[in-house]
Amino acid sequence: MKDPTMRPLLLAAFAAALAGSAKAHEVKAGPLTLGNLAVRASIGAVPTSAAYLTIDNAGAAPDRLLSVDCACAQSAMAHRTETKGGISSMDSAAAVVIPAHGKVTFQPGGLHIMLMGLKGPLKAGGMQEMTLHFEHAGAVKAGFHVRDVIAAADDGMAGMPRMKH
């Protein structure tokens, strides 16, 4: 922290994060906790969007996210964006493992839930329910906040380029 003028800004951001976390909702399913649930608002008639969340596993056994359903889209599936040599591409991710006592973060530039064939607009400020199917925790319904801007989670990816998905 070389620039002391940054400090109040950071404190304000920290306070905002605390206030946000008090309001933010989490969904519990057995040892799993789903948080930071957000889906990108749709843009015009573009029929795709992406959803993000964190999945914490407090249990002693791993679980797997097998599939996702959203009434909002013809298909929803885990995707992973990879950047190699400055070129980004994305592909469907195999069943995503949530390690025992571990955490998986879906965030811009990495894992995301790809929504294809949107059946209508996703409007910022709203909520969109999806059902996540886990191997052990079963079917878990969760509401995702529809947002225009979704920042990458601050766990080491903050310096990475921000991608659309």
Ligand SMILES: [Cu+2]
């Ligand atoms: Cu994708």
